[in-house]
Amino acid sequence: MSGTGRPTLAVVGATGAVGTVMLQILSQHADIWGEIRLIASPRSAGRKLAVRGEQVEVVALTEEAFDGVDVAMFDVPDELAAQWAPVAAAKGAVVVDNSGAFRMDPDVPLVVPEVNPHAARLRPRGIIANPNCTTLSMIVALGALHAEFGLRELVVSSYQAVSGAGREGIDTLRRQLKLVAGTELGTHPGDVRRAVGDDTGPFPEPVALNVVPWAGSLREDGWSSEEMKVRDETRKILGLAKLPVAVTCVRVPVVTTHSLTVHARFQAEVTVDGAREILATAPGVVLFDNPAAGEFPTPADVVGTDPTWVGRVRRALDDPTALELFVCGDNLRKGAALNTAQIAELIATEFV
Amino acid sequence: MSGTGRPTLAVVGATGAVGTVMLQILSQHADIWGEIRLIASPRSAGRKLAVRGEQVEVVALTEEAFDGVDVAMFDVPDELAAQWAPVAAAKGAVVVDNSGAFRMDPDVPLVVPEVNPHAARLRPRGIIANPNCTTLSMIVALGALHAEFGLRELVVSSYQAVSGAGREGIDTLRRQLKLVAGTELGTHPGDVRRAVGDDTGPFPEPVALNVVPWAGSLREDGWSSEEMKVRDETRKILGLAKLPVAVTCVRVPVVTTHSLTVHARFQAEVTVDGAREILATAPGVVLFDNPAAGEFPTPADVVGTDPTWVGRVRRALDDPTALELFVCGDNLRKGAALNTAQIAELIATEFV
DSSP states (O other): OOTTSSOOEEEETTTSHHHHHHHHHHHHSOOOOSOEEEEEOGGGTTOEEEETTEEEEOEEOOSGGGTTOSEEEEOSOHHHHHHHHHHHHHTTOEEEEOSSSSTTOTTSOBOOTTTOGGGGGOOTTSEEEOOOHHHHHHHHHHHHHHHHHOEEEEEEEEEBOGGGGHHHHHHHHHHHHHHHTTSOOSSSTTHHHHHHTTOOTTSSSOOTTOOBSOOSOBOGGGOBHHHHHHHHHHHHHHTOTTOOEEEEOOBOSOSSOEEEEEEEEESSOOOHHHHHHHHHHSTTEEEOOBGGGTBOOOHHHHTTOOSEEEEEEEEOTTOTTEEEEEEEEOTTIIIIIHHHHHHHHHHHGGGO | OOTTSSOOEEEETTTSHHHHHHHHHHHHSOOOOSOEEEEEOGGGTTOEEEETTEEEEOEEOOSGGGTTOSEEEEOSOHHHHHHHHHHHHHTTOEEEEOSSSSTTOTTSOBOOTTTOGGGGGOOTTSEEEOOOHHHHHHHHHHHHHHHHHOEEEEEEEEEBOGGGGHHHHHHHHHHHHHHHTTSOOSSSTTHHHHHHTTOOTTSSSOOTTOOBSOOSOBOGGGOBHHHHHHHHHHHHHHTOTTOOEEEEOOBOSOSSOEEEEEEEEESSOOOHHHHHHHHHHSTTEEEOOBGGGTBOOOHHHHTTOOSEEEEEEEEOTTOTTEEEEEEEEOTTIIIIIHHHHHHHHHHHGGGO
C-alpha cells in the first residue's frame, strides 16, 4: 500500500478500448485510490494517459510492475491474463480479471456487485473474474427478479454491438458504413457483400446493413463461445447450476451497447406490476417502460450510461409464470470497465 | 375470364414497395395469366409499369376496375382493403389480400402454400388472407418441423428490416445513414439522436446505429400489434389455437430481409440430424448451416431470394425436446409479394 494509506491500483491493458473507458470511470468515481499505475504491453510503455486529471506514464507489463500493488484490474486477451494474473496475485495483489481465462474456474468467484457481492470474499487464487459483456448487460435486472421470484428458465437473444469485438470492430463498422451510405444497397442478393468486399474485420460477414448470427468461436454441437458464456456465467453468478438457458447471439450494426430480449420463467405466477416495482427500485437498474409515450430503451439512449435499462416488460400471454423483457446495457461500461471498477472498489474497502 | 382461356389477374396497389416486387415476380414466374390488370389510387392512374416485358397502364380503383377479374391480389392499407376486397369479391373475383384486415376473420383462410394449401379451398367470403411478413419469414421452416415433431411452444425474437415499414422506412434509414457515416457517433449518450434529429420517419426512434424494440401500434398490456400478429397468425396457419407463443419484435438497420431467432419446443425428443434432414428437403426452405465453414444465413445473402433460409440449428442444451434456429426471409418477397402470388397461382389452377 502507498504511504497515503490508500490502496494502490494497477490497470493492466490501459490502452485498449475497455482500458480507455476504465480510466474515464476512475476519473469520475470517488477517488479512493492511492497510486494508480498504468500497465500495458512493452510497445505502449512510455505513453502518457490522463487519469484523475493527471498525465500518467504507462509502464511495461513485467513482474516488477506489480510491486506494492493492492488491486490489479486486468483487461487483456485470455492467454495474457492466464499468464500474468497469477503473477500479480503471487505478488500479493487482488486481481480483478475481465478476460475469459478464469470465469469458470471453481476457485475464482465471478462477481456482479449488485447481485453476488458476498462471492468476492472467497477467492482462493487471489483472482476475481468479471463476467462477459453480454451476460453483464442483463444480469443485474435478472438478479433482482430472481431474488424475488426464483428463476426457473431463460430464453435469450442478443443484439450485440460491434465494440464487443474491440476497436477493430468499431473501425470495421465505420469503414463499411462509408461504403454503403448514400447508395441503394441492401435490396439485391449479395449487393452489400460486393460493396464491402473481404473487409469484414473481426466478423465473419459484413455487419453494415446486416445482422450476423455469430459471436466468438465454435464450440460443440454448433454453439458459439459467446452463447456458452452467457449460459455458464448466468448459472454461476445466480448460483443456479442447472438453470435451463437457451441463447442465440447476434451481432448488429450498433457501435456500443448490447441489447437482449429475455423470456424468463419463474417458480410461480408473476405480475407485471410486481416485476416493475422490483425493477424500479433495484440498484443499477433503470426501468424505462411506457410504450404509449414511446418509452423503451434503445442503444442510442443507453450508450455512455452506467445502469442496465429495462423496457417492454410484459407477462407471457400463455404462461402466467413468465416475463418478457427488452434490456440494454453499455457493453464497455457495465459490460466491462464499470463492473471491473465496482469489484475493485468493493475490494478496496477491505484495505480501510 | 379473358378470351384466351386463362384467368384474369388484378394487382391492386401496384405502385407500392410490395406491388413493385409483385410485378417483378409475375414477370419471372411461369406465365399462367390472361390479362394482368394494374390497379392503384386515382392519383397513380395513367402511369405505366412494366410487367411480363410489357408496359401496362395503371387504372384507378373503382368497382368497374374488377369487371371480368378472376383473381385480385391486394396490397393496400388495412382500411382500403376492408372497403374494397368485399367489392372485388362481390364481383366474382377471388381476393388474395396482404393487409391485416381479414387475417383473423374466421371466414377467411390464412394461407401459406407450403404449409396449409388445403385451407385456400374453403373461403366463404371469397377472400384469402396473406400472413404478416414477420410470420411469413419463419413459418415455412416451422411448418415443416411441426409436421414431423409436433410443435408445443415457441419463443421468438425478430430482427426486422426497415422495408417492413414500406418505402418511407427505407428512405428514413438511408437519410439517417448519410448523417452518421463518416462520423464518430455511437459512443456518447444521445449523440445519434442529436445527429438524426426528429427525422425518425415511421419509427419511434433513430434506426441507424440503433435497434428499436417496437413495430406496429400499441395493444393491451404493453404488446405491439406486430407481436400479436406473429402469435395469432402462427396459431391460425398451423391450426394450433392454443400454442404458447412468446414474441418480441425489434427493428434493425437492415433494408430488406427479416431475421428471427426461434426457440421451438416439440412434443417429444428431437435430434439436430433429424431436424436438418427435414429442413434440407422441405419445399421453400434452404438449410445453410455450417458454422465451421462460416455458413449461416444473413440478410445480406438472403435479400432478393425466394426461400426461407435456416441456420444455427442446435438442440437446446437443457431440453432435449427444443431446437434453436436462426431464420431469414426476404420480407418483400416470401414475406409479402411472393406468398401472395403463390396463393393466386394456387387459385388459378381452379380455372384450368
